Amino acid sequence: MAATQLTAPSISARALPSFEGLKSSTVKFASVGPLKTGSLTGRTFRGLVVKAVTVVAPKYASIKPLGDRVLVKIKTVEEKTQGGILLPTTAQTKPQGGEVVATGEGKKLGNTKLDISVKTGTQVIYSKYAGTELEFNGSNHLLLKEDDILGTLETDDIKDLKPLNDRVLIKVAAAEEKTAGGLLLTEASKEKPSIGTIIAVGPGPLDEEGKRTPLSVSSGNSVMYSKYAGSELKGSDGSDYIVLRASDVIAVLS
16 A cells, blocks of 8 residues: 655644734745655645734724725623633634724715715624724624625624615525435535525615615515625524625525
8 A cells, every 4th residue: 555645844833933013914834745645746835825814003092994994893702601611712603793993085986976884882793804904992793895895793692684785685484305306405404595585674775876776676675696605693592694796596485
């Protein structure tokens, strides 16, 4: 049997750079050396990229977003379960919500000037991988485009989300427990559903005259949507929800 050998240049702890005073948003580690598997040689791993928070120095008293960007103060990560059990860092859910603390001046669409639709003090939910994370005044913030905001949320339950622009909130249908022939399905074999019921819809996208175009779907519609679209969220009752653009809805079921 052929042996598999991984070779890589030795890494010295002393050679690693210090992260103290880090200001940039990413840290890049050097690529691991050549991979040898039998007669296969010369393959390398791509450089590993680790995201890091950009620290804003205390000498700066404020941040003013430009254009259609907004500054959101990120909601604190839950460190305990509802039963009071401490969660390890790896099990803590990264928050996707926070409070808008500053906004830009808006953007132009054609000849129309559009102001930011969310105001300071509004609680919002945003896309999971959106924006640039900052540490400012001792708190974590996110600087992102207004279009990366999924909706506003005035409660702690995602079912009360009010989608923005052309987005819709869908309650995902439960996975089938049995096959058509009546056989029970294991958790591993259950097909992830791409069907659900629309709970709320946004006001529609803006045209070049600043007017809203109504969406072609409405609350109560049972729909099928693109499998890998949108942002998945969990309701307080354990139900699964997804927020996506109306264009990712591919059919209405009846």
